[in-house]
Amino acid sequence: MALGLAVGGILNVLIPAGVLPETLAQGLSYYLIDGLFDTVGQIFVRSLKLMVVPLVFVSLLCGTASLGNDAKMGRLASKSIGLYMLTTGVAISLALFIALLIQPGLGIDLAVASEFSAKDAPPLKTTLINIFPSNPVAAMADGQILQVIVFAILMGIAIAHCGKSGERVAAFFDDLNSVIMRMVMLLMQLAPIGIFCLIAKLFAGLGIGVIVSLGAYFFAVVLALLLHCFGTYSLLLRAMTGLSPRRFFVNMRAPMAFAFSTASSGATMPVTLRAVTDNVGVDNSVASFTVPLGATINMDGTAIMQGVATVFIAQAYNIDLGLEAYLMVILMATLASIGTAAVPGVGLVMLVMVLNQVGLPVEGIGLIIGVDRLLDMCRTAVNVAGDGAVSTVVAHSEGLHDRGRFERENIEAADDATA
DSSP states (O other), X not given: OHHHHHHHHHHHHHHHHTOSOHHHHHHIIIIIIIIXXXXXXXXXXXXXXXXXXXXXXXXXXXXXXXXXXXXXXXXXXXXXXXXXXXXXXXXXXXXXXXXXXXXXXXXXXXXXXXXXXXXXXXXXXXXXXXXXXXXXXXXHHHTOHHHHHHHHHHHHHHHHTSHHHHHXXXXXXXXXXXXXXXXXXHHHTTHHHHHHHHHHXXXXXXXXXXXXXXXXXXXXXXXXXXXXXXXXXXXXXXXXXXXXXXXXXXXXXXXXHHHHHHOOHHHHHHHHHHHHHHTSOBOHHHHHHHHHHHHHHOOHHHHXXXXXXXXXXXXXXXXXXXXXXXXXXXXXXXXXXXXXXTSSSHHXXXXXXXXXXXXXXXXXXXXXXXXXXXXXXXXXXXXXXXXXXXXXXXHHXXXXXXXXXXXXXOHHHHHHHHO
């Protein structure tokens, strides 16, 4: 990551500065940045994404089948969804407080002409219906993760109630799960190369100037993300489990780094699941449910962006929002974290919903698009940390957390021994 940032930053300075010969500059831009770096980076992301559907389906099915009874499944679901919504509500509240304190849009006083095209948010009824698949094979083919989760849970419950035949099917899927995890391990060998290319490509095209021009907004979002990640999650872990937050973040450093590089919770899911089970010590029967669910509905980082962006756009357009409007933002962002889970481009769709609800111009999104890619990387890392924290709390409450594995110091050596 550090090397990719350095190489990308150097290329971003040298190519437009005229220091290099024109043909060399064009060649570097076309063949190296848009060619090699972009190609290898996209292949790496696609390699991770190809594992998502089989990993979610098989691991969740195995976890559900191993739970054995419906009451335990209901507790897991209620605890997980409740905690995800709680942390999202805290995230948006914290973001609004920091944005009102820093006032990032004060003094801008301009109307923005933007080419941003807002997607219509689907009705809540449609979203709820679409959670349940009419064709599970089509759901897998289209990558509809919520539908895959529902089908895997139903099939896992059925296997748990089928006696001997269910045990034989469960054994097959347990073996298949081991094979899929081995595939994940093989793909991890490409991680350093893939991450280098992704970061180098991003920073070669994204100069420091775009961050400077939106410095107050950028700083407010990053500050809120850091406080929520290392503050809220630390308090949650300490209060509800008694575990060391420092050790937790050490154990979660790999998926957080992957999430930052790929800006995709879905693509990072194989790494998150492995870290949560192997390093954090969460039993697979819990992790196989909470991690895929969190990657789909946990939007803490996105909620923080919405809170700061709402205040920023309101101040930029000189629109005063009252207490009622801010309470509406908190409610909308918290509910939308689940309600728009199956919609592509969920972050911007959710922001459009919030802006429309409080009467702010949607065109204001054009103000923040310049730095949104980099902030997306930051908030995805926070989302992944939240997935791990909630998984740990739920596992601890169910007596399915291995404290010895969590407190193990030499994670890498143990991972190598396991491999």
